[in-house]
Amino acid sequence: MPLSEYEQRVLEQLERDLGSDAKLGSAMARASRPRGRYVWAGVGVVAGLGIVVTGAVTQLIVVGVAGFAVMLAAAVWALLAPRPVGSRPVASSGGDARRRKADKGFMTRMEERFERRREQGDI
Known part of the structure; x- marks a missing residue:
């Protein structure tokens, strides 16, 4: 439809408003996490799984728990990697006004814009 x-x-x-949001722009400009960290974490998860299987075969609970701990630690290490910060967008003239606008919050700006439209009779 x-x-x-x-x-x-x-x-x-x-x-247009999303494009002018400085906070959103800086969040989207961040680079992704390094792939090497994911590869090593994958190796750690596979190694931990091998330890878990070894613990199950030998029926040693301690070995199985240690394998699970290795898997969990590798996954958390990959997911909590700090993201490198990309280049911040350069503010044009009126950057202070844009900063104040971004500090207000998206919903507050939308509500103000809705009120202005209603007062003007656009809605």
Whole structure:
């Protein structure tokens, strides 16, 4: 079902607002975690699984628990890796106004914009 003209305008305005959000831009500009860390974590999980299987075959609970701990530690190590921060977007003239706008919060800005439209009779 196609969008109405009003819905298309609102969608375009939301897209523009998301593009001008400094906090969102800096969050999206961050680089992903290094792949090498995921590879080593995968090796750790496979090694831990091998230790768990060894513990099950030998019926030694301590060995199985140690294998599970190795798997869990490898997974947590991969997931909690710090992300390198990418380049921050350069603020154009009026960067202070953009910063203040970003500090307000997305929902607050949307509510203010809705109120302005309602007062102007656009809605």
